Amino acid sequence: MAHLRTYRSTGLIAQSSGAAIAALKARAAAWDVPLTETHEELTMSVWGCELRLVPHVDGMSVDLSAPEERLIGNLRDSATEIFAEVGLDIAWDRVDAGALAPGLSLMRVLRVTRPSPGFVRVRIAAPDAARFTEGSMHFRLLLPPKGREPVWPRVQPTGRVGWPEGPDSLHRAVYTVADHGPGWLDFDIFRHDRSPTCDWVNGDPTGQTVAIIGPGGGGIPTAARVHLFGDQTALPAIRRILSEAPGQVTATIRCASADLGDTASDPRVAVSDDLTAALSTTAIAPTEFVWFAASADEARAARKHLQSRGHDKKDMTVAAYWS
Ligand SMILES: Cc1cc2nc3c(=O)[nH]c(=O)nc-3n(C[C@H](O)[C@H](O)[C@H](O)COP(=O)(O)OP(=O)(O)OC[C@H]3O[C@@H](n4cnc5c(N)ncnc54)[C@H](O)[C@@H]3O)c2cc1C
Incomplete structure (x- = not known):
């Protein structure tokens, strides 16, 4: 079995502080990402990475692990910001000062x-x-x-x-x-x-x-059944999903037919001027995956509709592509 490489970095906060714990909890809630707490540490999982806050007698360590070096850089950026907001500085084991932003x-x-x-x-x-x-x-x-x-x-x-x-x-x-x-x-x-x-x-x-x-910002959905809804800005993503997703995919698109090109003749594709109405009239089983990307107003309406249906958050991606 291939072992994926893990990248790591550690920072030290010179004082043990309840404020650091509260700040990490608040950020996990704001980002809506998992946080696990034990007697020894607090771990936030985000972007396939982990940020662990470990209290010691005379301070705290901030341990980062990630599958890519650039994600360590992103986490270091975020962690520095999260704790600086409550007045805590981190001394990192290494910082690529002057380098182009990670990624x-x-x-x-x-x-x-x-x-x-x-x-x-x-x-x-x-x-x-x-x-x-x-x-x-x-x-x-x-x-x-x-x-x-x-x-x-x-x-x-x-x-x-x-x-x-x-x-x-x-x-x-x-x-x-x-x-x-x-x-x-x-x-x-x-x-x-x-x-x-x-x-x-x-x-x-x-x-x-x-x-x-x-x-x-999101990859190809891998569910067995995927319903896509999107406007012109989502057309490039919808095309990729139609050609690369492993499951059964159908798509409803709001787009001029001249811009659809070959996609117009794909039997899995329907065109609609009203994506919100199309979503609410499409038969979608509770475990099927819904992917919706259009204006912020439409995304808000789609999220509300799916929540009112009781559709599980893990079975949907609803994105505002523009506002
Ligand atoms: C994950 C993701 C993937 C995306 N992929 C693509 C893509 O592949 N191709 C693509 O074209 N767009 C894509 N978008 C949408 C794109 O990022 C936005 O449309 C963005 O606003 C474009 O920037 P801008 O410089 O054109 O306009 P901005 O400076 O953001 O906005 C300028 C003005 O244009 C208006 N505006 C923005 N988008 C639209 C629109 N679609 N129709 C009418 N008015 C608009 C705004 O309301 C504002 O008044 C994607 C967005 C996301 C979140």
């Missing part, structure tokens, strides 16, 4: 194409592109303000990530890997008004360097 990759824009009237497709490349093709499907595209040299987020000596602010603050929209090959990724941008990302792509960024950070 950030600089990518070169190879080309921009127009696969359908409503979408622009961008191909980006970097030697580590493949790490965005496993697990989660999504990433954040980091765009500097128009006309300014990019200032990328970097690790600070405390372990926190320092994000540029004010005139250098980055636009950070989330996109989905639509396709990939050796050393490159494609993502599809839905064209809409007042969009900084569309403004950027309309200026033909071919040859530019951009940063993406991730991956994150």
